[in-house]
Amino acid sequence: MRLNGEIYDGEDGVEEEQKHVVGYALTLKKKNSFLKPKFERLARNKGILFVAIDLNRPLSDQGPFDIILHKLLGKEWCEIIQDYRQTHPEVTVLDPPDAIQHLRNRQSMLQDVVDLNLSDFCGKVGVPRQMVIKKDPLSIPDEVTKAGLKLPLVAKPLVVDGSSKSHELFLAYDQFSLSELEPPLVLQEFVNHGGVLFKIYVVGDAIKVVRRFSLPNVSKSKLAKVAGVFPLTRVSSAAASDDDADLDPGVTELPPQPLLERLAKELHHRLGLRLFNIDMIREHGTRDIFYVIDINYFPGYGKMPDYENIFTDFLLSLVQSKYRKRPAN
Ligand SMILES: Nc1ncnc2c1ncn2[C@@H]1O[C@H](COP(=O)(O)OP(=O)(O)OP(=O)(O)O)[C@@H](O)[C@H]1O
Ligand SMILES: O=P(O)(O)O[C@H]1[C@H](O)[C@H](O)[C@H](OP(=O)(O)O)[C@@H](OP(=O)(O)O)[C@@H]1O
Ligand SMILES: [Mg+2]
Ligand SMILES: [Mg+2]
Secondary structure, three states, X not given: OOOOOOOOEOOOOOEOOOOEEEEEXXXXXXXXXXXXXXXXXXXXXXXXXXXXXXXXXXXXXXXXXXXXXXXXXXXXXXXXXXXXXXXXXXXXEXXXXXXXXHXXXXXXXXXXXXXXXXXXXXXXXXXXXXXXXXXXXXXXXXXXXXXXXOOOEEEEEOEOOOOOHHHOOEEEOOOOHHXXXXXXXXXXXXXXXXXXXXXXXXXXXXXXXXXXXXXXXXXXXXXHHOOOEEEOOOHHHOOOOOOOOOOOHHHHOOOOHHHHHHHHHHHHHHHOOOXXXXXXXXXXXXXXXXXXXXXXXXXXXXXXXXXXXXXXXXXXXXXXXXXXXOOOO
């Protein structure tokens, strides 16, 4: 057992099954949604113990850990975990803080998708046209016209910091009303997609895609009639899938598997992250034109079907590959 940094021999001298220790630093909300009893039990049966990191004590005094899982805000935590990675290269830290930081900004998070070319994989994946408004809300109407963005627009807080405010989005039917909103913002073209969204969960090399309800199409006649900015309900964060709904199969058909696999693999490498999900929509009326609209670090895995097994296998694969790399004494 590696709990106290040493191998423990049972009473009869036979070495006990090795335990792998996963330290976690998560908000209480995240801990509750992720570390559910069924998952902890399954992991324990496979030799994985989850141990809460005490934020009031030096990290180096804790453990030893095989793996660290973390999703916390603040510069101080970033520095702690960055230092720890330098001084404890034997510990797998999921994931590097600078790579996570890349997803905390709605402009930089989509940059790697812009650079991809997946046209050989049964579809096209892009990002909606978007612009950043840094400061002056009064300049928005002019800037939108100059950039040639098409209405309606989704206004999203530029920074995603886990707060509920960073998930407060608005749909704008005209550019003038956008001046009511508080920058810094990303203004993103709304893409009609038939009200269904695909969430692609990535856990290392494993991927799982689910359908979620999303926002309905905005017709040209509605756009001509309506003005103003309207808060968006978080319709697609509900775990319920649309499997039972009577929807157009052209809308609900999952994106082609080769495309999903390639997209996940590319982003995994380009972002340098192993734990994230991708929100993707299909442009309404097309079969194979997709847009990535959001990427989340360490998302709500508790809502991913079979996450207990997928996550346990992933953690085991990490420790096993580490032991394989270690030179024999
Ligand atoms: N460009 C767009 N076109 C059409 N619908 C969009 C667009 N952007 C966002 N949406 C809708 O708004 C929802 C929320 O947007 P987004 O995923 O960017 O916000 P979020 O707060 O980061 O969500 P999450 O809870 O997934 O982190 C999406 O799930 C989708 O239903
Ligand atoms: O539907 P998903 O899994 O994408 O929704 C996530 C959301 O995108 C964020 O990742 C939330 O995490 P925080 O950023 O820590 O708020 C998740 O919250 P959780 O408490 O359920 O893990 C959402 O589920
Ligand atoms: Mg989203
Ligand atoms: Mg998000």
